Amino acid sequence: MQEFDTVIGLEVHVQLNTNSKIFCSCSTKFENPANSNICPVCCGYPGVLPVFNKQALLLAIRVALALNCKINKKIYFERKNYFYPDLPKNYQISQYKMPLGEGGALSLPTEKTIGITRVHLEEDAGKLIHKENYSLVDLNRTGTPLLEIVSNPDITSPQDAFDYLSSLKLILQYIGASECNMEKGSLRCDANISLKNKGASTLGVKVELKNMNTFKGVRDALEYEVTRQSKTLDEGGKIFQETRLWDADRQKTEVMRSKEEAHDYRYFPEPDLLDFFVEEEFIENEKQFVKELPQDRHKRFLSQYKLQALDVDVLISEKFLADYFEEAVKEFNEPKKICNFIIGPFLEQVNAFPDRFQSVKLSAKNFSKIVKYFSNGLLNNLTAKKVLVLCISNNSDIDEIIKNEGLSQVSGEAELSGLVLEAIKESPKAVKEYTEGKSQAIMFLVGAVMKKTKGKANPKVVKELLEKTLKR
Numbered sequence: 287m288q289e290f291d292t293v294i295g296l297e298v299h300v301q302l303n304t305n306s307k308i309f310c311s312c313s314t315k316f317e318n319p320a321n322s323n324i325c326p327v328c329c330g331y332p333g334v335l336p337v338f339n340k341q342a343l344l345l346a347i348r349v350a351l352a353l354n355c356k357i358n359k360k361i362y363f364e365r366k367n368y369f370y371p372d373l374p375k376n377y378q379i380s381q382y383k384m385p386l387g388e389g390g391a392l393s394l395p396t397e398k399t400i401g402i403t404r405v406h407l408e409e410d411a412g413k414l415i416h417k418e419n420y421s422l423v424d425l426n427r428t429g430t431p432l433l434e435i436v437s438n439p440d441i442t443s444p445q446d447a448f449d450y451l452s453s454l455k456l457i458l459q460y461i462g463a464s465e466c467n468m469e470k471g472s473l474r475c476d477a478n479i480s481l482k483n484k485g486a487s488t489l490g491v492k493v494e495l496k497n498m499n500t501f502k503g504v505r506d507a508l509e510y511e512v513t514r515q516s517k518t519l520d521e522g523g524k525i526f527q528e529t530r531l532w533d534a535d536r537q538k539t540e541v542m543r544s545k546e547e548a549h550d551y552r553y554f555p556e557p558d559l560l561d562f563f564v565e566e567e568f569i570e571n572e573k574q575f576v577k578e579l580p581q582d583r584h585k586r587f588l589s590q591y592k593l594q595a596l597d598v599d600v601l602i603s604e605k606f607l608a609d610y611f612e613e614a615v616k617e618f619n620e621p622k623k624i625c626n627f628i629i630g631p632f633l634e635q636v637n638a639f640p641d642r643f644q645s646v647k648l649s650a651k652n653f654s655k656i657v658k659y660f661s662n663g664l665l666n667n668l669t670a671k672k673v674l675v676l677c678i679s680n681n682s683d684i685d686e687i688i689k690n691e692g693l694s695q696v697s698g699e700a701e702l703s704g705l706v707l708e709a710i711k712e713s714p715k716a717v718k719e720y721t722e723g724k725s726q727a728i729m730f731l732v733g734a735v736m737k738k739t740k741g742k743a744n745p746k747v748v749k750e751l752l753e754k755t756l757k758r
């Protein structure tokens with residue numbers, strides 16, 4: 287068996303979070319009815335003129351900054367010419383000679399750094415919907431601002447590729463540049479992979495992989511290719527330069543087209559858009575959004591709040607959670623308790639909503655009140671969860687819910703002692719077991735009292751009362 291080094295490069299396309307398209311004022315909401323967000327500009331009618339969307343530029347600058355790229359202040363667009371039924375103009379406005387950002391870097395959680403070759407702006411194409419005997423064209427997506435992010439071939443394993451994508455996605459979400467939803471197509475990824483003899487400087491033949499719809503799919507496809515290519519090379523076979531499609535159902539890649547030579551896209555300067563220089567103040571202004579990236583926040587959470595790394599992983603994994611946590615801690619300075627309640631009952635509720643965080647109306651301030659009441663004993667495990675369920679999607683007043691639903695915890699000895707005696711009387715078997723030394727039997731009696739109070743008793747007080755009563 288020969289030993290090989292794996293060389294992977296990733297090309298990621300993300301849709302930028304703008305309200306309108308990159309060169310016209312059509313909406314970018316492409317879930318609207320087919321061909322309803324279109325105009326002569328994005329449909330490529332003759333004689334129309336594109337107008338560059340400033341917001342797209344600002345978001346692209348933000349991404350370039352977050353990826354530590356050198357920014358080319360001269361904004362210069364070219365036409366990339368090719369024919370495809372979803373491209374009504376027969377060319378795509380893109381950046382070739384002078385990408386917006388170059389020479390960046392992204393560090394992985396493993397501390398490894400992956401170079402970023404380039405970050406450039408371009409417009410998206412439309413969508414083809416293939417039916418049995420015919421195909422439909424939906425141009426709603428045509429002209430959506432895209433950012434293409436190309437990595438250096440620094441990625442040396444399928445797992446690194448997975449980590450790279452996860453880190454990139456988190457950064458783009460944190461800085462508000464893109465939703466990065468691979469299922470909805472707002473993040474798409476192609477991969478290049480080749481193998482070379484271990485330690486050799488000459489690169490092997492590159493295979494391009496397409497059609498991966500999840501990060502896991504990217505990792506699986508790359509793993510499949512590592513196995514396929516090393517087996518072929520081991521047996522003295524040849525790797526061909528080609529594009530292969532990942533088939534997730536069959537877990538294998540298949541040849542889509544062979545690629546003897548590079549495409550000639552006949553790039554030339556876009557004559558309808560003047561080139562211009564970005565003013566320094568625009569770049570300066572975007573810096574505020576990239577001050578603290580996810581990995582920096584992770585480090586700060588560990589040192590500032592003294593939480594477990596695994597818990598911080600969860601909080602940081604969604605910007606919403608990290609923000610919510612920090613806001614709640616401002617109100618009730620018990621980071622560990624807030625964190626536990628977010629990772630536990632809160633996320634459980636969120637995950638039950640189809641659109642997750644969008645359904646959360648409960649303010650972090652109100653949320654912190656539930657945790658506070660839970661921690662001072664006014665609410666117990668059950669009632670705290672109940673209050674959360676009642677207000678998470680409407681932000682109702684916590685005190686009112688507790689009052690109206692009669693949820694405040696019963697901790698008074700006077701209120702509970704009668705029920706404790708009742709439970710003892712009703713469960714002679716558990717009492718006998720307990721007095722004979724089986725200490726766990728007391729939990730049955732605690733449960734019985736909890737039931738009598740409809741879950742409102744303070745289980746700790748009940749247990750103490752039972753122990754006290756049974757000792758006599």
Ligand SMILES: [Zn+2]
Pocket residue numbers: 307310311312323324325326327328329429
């Ligand atoms: Zn339009």
